[in-house]
Amino acid sequence: MDFALAFFFCFFTVPVLGDNASSKPRSCSDVRQFYSGKGFSLSGVPQTEISGEHLRVCSQGYTCCTSEMEESLSNLSRREFEGLVKEAGRSLQASLNAQYRSFDGYFLELLNGSERSLQESFLSTYGTLYSQNAHIFRDLYGELRRYYRGSSVNLEEALNEFWARLLERLFKAYNPQYAIGDEYLECVAKQTETLRPFGDVPRDLKLKATRAFIAARSFVQGLTVGGEVVRKVSQVPLSPECTRAIMKLMYCPHCRMMASIKPCTNYCRNVMKGCLANQADLDTEWQNLVDALLQVTSRFSGDASVDVVIYSIPLRISEAIFTLQENIMVFTSKVFQACGNPREAGTRSPEDTRKRPNAVVEAKPSPTSSVRLEKLVSDVTSKLREMQQYWVQLPNALCNDKVTAGAANEDKCWNGMARARYLPEVMGDGLASQINNPEVEIDITKPDMIIRQQIMQLKIMTNRLKNAFNGNDVDFQDTTDDVSGSGSGMCADDQCARSPRVIVPNTDRPKLYAYPAENKKVVKGTGSQIQPCVALLLLLLVTLLLRR
């Protein structure tokens, strides 16, 4: 870099100096105007050009910039560039947020609609039997909402609990002439496994509902995690080397009185690729996340579309109740066989609580609802595709035609030293490709830790989404114990195959546990072998953090 600088200095700057050396010093009025326009004081700013040996970033020809001006402009260029990166991140976040809001609103309305239709139709069909037990259904919907919101609700257990409570209530209601205590009900509950009083409905509903809910929940989680990653990464401060490069790109032309000359496009790209090298390393995992989100999105429509499944809940429950009613004699006598005859309670004869559930018509999602779902899915899909390349496109986006001289002016652009063609080739994407970046000095062995951590978050979320796509419940789980273990966890499956093998240090420094809690939440996944892998990845991360 320094060598390159000296090289350019000799071959570009000196002849220019020579030309001008004998002539009258040029006025700094343009620079003064520009400088005060940026809000800086003009005191100490020269009226005419001065010799530039004091310059530390810009090349040292005749200049209008003092050391202090150079520093102020460096600071300014850092602030402006960080502002641009944040701004770009904010618009990506806004897009993710907008999708979150539209899906979330839609899904909660679906749930409300389903619950409302259950309340209305059950009240008219079952009357007091329903109204006395309405809380069972309210609780079910409450659990479904909480699960969707990301609480640690076990969906299967919540559904099982619902059926168990419903059975208790119905069994009592159909046998009012008996005094049925809690102990007896426990025995009744034990018979459900074999007697299946509700037929196939519980199993079938569990299958369909869990698929829909797992997909919905992981989808909104994915959008949230994506937004958080963007927010954190967009706030990563620039390195001093990057600040120098940006200064040279943006404001050295002013110091050299070439304010009207825009930077060469490739020059700008190299600066941005260098400055945003770590960010570009998010690319693979970001693309994976978007792919996984797209996959899960495809689950919302189609055969068992999410609206149909959720709207069918009242009808399915009603079918289950009907099945029990049809078989109540047989069921009761089998229960009596297994649990013994319950004590008679007075003379109350069974009232006819049995009603055919024909009043419970299938509440179908309205046509506008399915149109809305289709539009939602197609919007989300196109928006996600748009943002898939974000991290590698960012450098080019920041070197747009407004900023750079463009292809037409390749010979007459600011190349960092003079108004001339920019010769070096454009670097590739990512940190490893910056080893020969002529504009930004980077230690490619020192990746940015904030960004590494966010890459981890993306991996974890993608894995969760893939599980959701396959209908597997994914759960938060604390792996503190695994991390503090002997460190013998080795990758047993392809989850870790891509990550480098490391020798896990056998350390129990307390810093290990100061790790943010959110990172301890990992995917339970399909097999127990994933846990050691995640633990290993976390350890690798912690080790890197400690070494820093």
Ligand SMILES: *[C@@H]1O[C@H](CO)[C@@H](O)[C@H](O)[C@H]1NC(C)=O
């Ligand atoms: C530039 O920024 C640095 C660090 O923020 C600060 O210490 C310095 O005073 C600033 N210089 C000028 C001239 O504003």
Ligand SMILES: *[C@@H]1O[C@H](CO)[C@@H](O)[C@H](O)[C@H]1NC(C)=O
């Ligand atoms: C859904 O119903 C709950 C109360 O049951 C209410 O607080 C919420 O605002 C409703 N949401 C929508 C989207 O209608």
Ligand SMILES: CC(=O)N[C@H]1CO[C@H](CO)[C@@H](O)[C@@H]1O
């Ligand atoms: C008077 C004179 O020769 N001025 C020249 C000084 O150098 C610049 C290039 O840096 C020329 O554009 C001027 O014509």
